[in-house]
Amino acid sequence: MTATTEGELLPQPAAAEIELVKVLHALGDPVRLQLFQVYAAGGEYDCSSERLGVMHLHKSTVSHHMKVMREAGITSTRAAGRVRYVQLRRADLDARFPGLVAALLAARE
């Protein structure tokens, strides 16, 4: 997690353009569902964060999963130098799909 806000946001859909089917597709994968749960705790995560629980995966695999989530509108990614900081678009998701994030987090056993 970091308190800085430097860097540029990578391309992402506007809140109003987030599509349910793409969100579900993105979360219909064990690794991405796990990342979603971690991100939901709040804050920013870089791809090498141990807190993500994906240290067993190749960095390019993690990057791919992060891209799918960003393009679906689930996360935003801030690029600062060579590091990418990812966070959940909780407010956008809650506005677009009321109750969905809460239900997903409650459901995740």
Place this chain on the structure above:
Amino acid sequence: MTATTEGELLPQPAAAEIELVKVLHALGDPVRLQLFQVYAAGGEYDCSSERLGVMHLHKSTVSHHMKVMREAGITSTRAAGRVRYVQLRRADLDARFPGLVAALLAARE
């Protein structure tokens, strides 16, 4: 829709075995998300029902989608002769993932 209860249920996961990631994967497809929305109105649907809104798809494609949903635990399928009747496992889904079906239905624009 039919009021009969003849025929046999095709194999499906027990309610306690329904996995969130499989449900999300199954619904992360435009056709299956549409079927889900139709099924959510209640009752049983055979695969040729015009109410499903999938008349433009080949019957084998529709059958495939129905199988994915059944195996994910979203629907149950009753086989009566050569006809398959599908319905949403609303009670099982609500018990397993409280609020999820409601949020998905509310979200579907």
